[in-house]
Amino acid sequence: MKRAALLLLILASTCRTAQQSNPYTGQTEAVMAGAKLYRAHCASCHGAAAEGHETAPSLKTPRVHDRSDTALFSFLTNGDLKGGMPSWSRLPDERRWQIVAYLRSL
Amino acid sequence: MLRLSLISNMVLALIASLASAQESPYFVTYNHHMEEPGNLEVAINPVFGVPKQGNRAVASYLELEYGATGWWTTALYLDGQSTSRESSGFTGYRLENRFRLLMKEHRINPVLYVEFADVNGADKISKEIVGFDGWRDFIEPVAESRHEKKREIETKLILSNNTRGWNFAGNLIAERHLNAPPWEFGYALATSRPLALAATASECRFCRENITLGLELYGGLGEEGHVTLHETSHYIAPTIALGLLNGTTLRVSPGWGLTGNSNRAFVRIGVSYEGRLFR
Numbered sequence: 001m002k003r004a005a006l007l008l009l010i011l012a013s014t015c016r017t018a019q020q021s022n023p024y025t026g027q028t029e030a031v032m033a034g035a036k037l038y039r040a041h042c043a044s045c046h047g048a049a050a051e052g053h054e055t056a057p058s059l060k061t062p063r064v065h066d067r068s069d070t071a072l073f074s075f076l077t078n079g080d081l082k083g084g085m086p087s088w089s090r091l092p093d094e095r096r097w098q099i100v101a102y103l104r105s106l
Numbered sequence: 107m108l109r110l111s112l113i114s115n116m117v118l119a120l121i122a123s124l125a126s127a128q129e130s131p132y133f134v135t136y137n138h139h140m141e142e143p144g145n146l147e148v149a150i151n152p153v154f155g156v157p158k159q160g161n162r163a164v165a166s167y168l169e170l171e172y173g174a175t176g177w178w179t180t181a182l183y184l185d186g187q188s189t190s191r192e193s194s195g196f197t198g199y200r201l202e203n204r205f206r207l208l209m210k211e212h213r214i215n216p217v218l219y220v221e222f223a224d225v226n227g228a229d230k231i232s233k234e235i236v237g238f239d240g241w242r243d244f245i246e247p248v249a250e251s252r253h254e255k256k257r258e259i260e261t262k263l264i265l266s267n268n269t270r271g272w273n274f275a276g277n278l279i280a281e282r283h284l285n286a287p288p289w290e291f292g293y294a295l296a297t298s299r300p301l302a303l304a305a306t307a308s309e310c311r312f313c314r315e316n317i318t319l320g321l322e323l324y325g326g327l328g329e330e331g332h333v334t335l336h337e338t339s340h341y342i343a344p345t346i347a348l349g350l351l352n353g354t355t356l357r358v359s360p361g362w363g364l365t366g367n368s369n370r371a372f373v374r375i376g377v378s379y380e381g382r383l384f385r
Contacts, residue, residue, distance in 0.1 A: 029307045030304075033305040033306060034305075036305060036306075036307065036308075037305050044381075044382050045144075079176055081176030082175070083176075084175070087140075087176070089139070089268050090139040090268075092303040092304070094304035095305050098304065098305055
């Protein structure tokens with residue numbers, strides 16, 4: 001019984017992870033939309049070419065690229081409020097995934 | 107004078123739109139979205155009041171909101187009013203601070219709001235409705251009401267949630283004069299959603315993704331020792347926000363009184379520009 005419950009839990013968490021994969025992976029339009037959103041919301045801190053500034057790091061580093069889509073999405077959603085990165089939960093999920101798609105293209 | 111105020115507000119709106127982030131469409135209700143750290147938002151918000159009796163009035167406030175940190179937003183408001191066939195003038199200032207209590211997104215995100223206001227009795231911006239506020243507050247002649255000093259402390263518990271593109275927000279308000287109890291209570295509830303959740307690849311100004319529709323419901327809940335809905339005023343206000351280019355947002359919200367103690371209507375307009383204060 002316990003084993004069945006554990007299996008169910010693992011299955012449920014797998015399903016949740018699957019749901020969280022980027023729905024825009026491989027879509028050029030989404031990358032372009034993400035670029036537009038990046039310019040509107042992110043470029044003032046991270047730079048027009050995501051090269052970084054004194055206040056915000058470059059987004060073209062392995063530190064960003066090695067993260068999963070889900071981790072990037074989660075970071076955009078929660079931010080790092082104590083570290084100066086705002087939460088972008090004000091943007092709908094779809095737009096945050098589009099930004100992730102753009103970040104992947106850098 | 108009313109016309110002059112109207113024209114000056116429209117000119118300011120035009121200037122701001124030329125200078126050019128899509129903000130929340132709410133005028134009264136707060137949600138958990140804070141100002142981005144280092145960003146300054148400048149907004150002008152005229153409020154056109156239609157009282158049941160007396161002269162029509164335009165109140166307006168200039169808002170300077172700054173993101174001190176990711177979890178702390180501070181703001182200064184400068185209020186003024188112009189009443190038809192009476193007079194115009196500065197009515198006071200407000201200092202506001204909002205503190206986000208949880209550092210991550212949760213199902214419900216609480217924010218603590220603390221405001222100090224030093225305004226006079228002629229202030230008509232009606233940024234929140236508390237206690238037994240009602241239409242009779244608006245008919246006192248400005249020449250008399252401006253001599254009434256109001257030094258108030260106002261606190262709000264802001265609860266807010268984002269689900270599938272929707273924002274749901276509720277505020278519980280407690281306000282009192284610094285040297286004159288009792289505490290007065292009020293509430294504000296709101297929901298909003300952008301017309302399109304995903305962004306398009308091309309730049310656009312009047313497309314669905316830049317338009318957010320919302321609905322606000324707010325009113326008074328009586329006072330300490332007498333919490334009630336009886337003889338209080340309540341309003342319902344649909345609202346629309348249009349994100350323009352380069353950080354400017356235009357918001358419009360007509361609101362209607364729902365009870366006998368309410369004003370007949372308010373029309374609120376807001377133009378805000380947001381940009382980085384320090385590079």
